[in-house]
Amino acid sequence: MKIGIIGAGRIGSTLARHFVRIGHDVVISNSRGPKSLAGLVEEIGGTLRAVTAEQAATFGQVVVVCIPYGRYTELPTDALNDKVVIDTCNYYPERDGHDVELDDDRTTSSEKIRAHTGANLVKAFNAIHWANLRDRGRPKGDPGRAAIPISGTDTEAKAVVAGLIRDIGFDPVDTGDIGRGGRTHQPGGRLYGAELTAEAMNDLLRAGATT
Ligand SMILES: NC(=O)c1ccc[n+]([C@@H]2O[C@H](COP(=O)([O-])OP(=O)(O)OC[C@H]3O[C@@H](n4cnc5c(N)ncnc54)[C@H](OP(=O)(O)O)[C@@H]3O)[C@@H](O)[C@H]2O)c1
Known part of the structure; x- marks a missing residue:
């Protein structure tokens, strides 16, 4: 699959490494331009190439957005419209600046990114610490699989x-749609940062875990 990654920090680079390893055709981008990613591309190797964010959005059959939430209005909207986009972003007001709608819980960061881009958005990889994402992958059936x-x-x-x-x-x-479901795994939600097996996480959801 062709995967475009926007954001090449801890989450973007960790996902790039995984997706290259399992055989996908991956491009990665940041805000400073492809040249600034030469070292990362050399380190990960394989199919990985550095491009602009616009090119990553156009290239990917799936596009992963891994940038600070506060910068989502910089995303290339035309290329993301109707595309399957994975939103890994979290809202941290101390980093992103205050967003009154989010502070009042009138909507969610993912719904705002979806509305801005017109993407077919799936929220994922936002609730796991990047080091666990890097290190805690396990084969199917392993009791420690997270x-x-x-x-x-x-x-x-x-x-x-x-x-x-x-x-x-x-x-x-x-967990459901990005409104109700997304709230369960955004910051403050019960599943955010929860290091659980699927069985334990499903138990929490069945018990009505939200925030
Ligand atoms: N760190 C974690 O454990 C973790 C876990 C789950 C989710 N998250 C969330 O995932 C997102 C990324 O987190 P991170 O820790 O990977 O952040 P990070 O290490 O600070 O990296 C952010 C990346 O986004 C890029 N970027 C910023 N604005 C951009 C733009 N307009 N276009 C393209 N690229 C842009 C930056 O590029 P430049 O350096 O060139 O500006 C940088 O490569 C955040 O929303 C975070 O809250 C983080």
């Missing part, structure tokens, strides 16, 4: 993202 919560409206898009999660060694747990 869960990654996901949310979104489109079941086909969620199935694609769930497949990627399984292929890099984790179990996806579907």
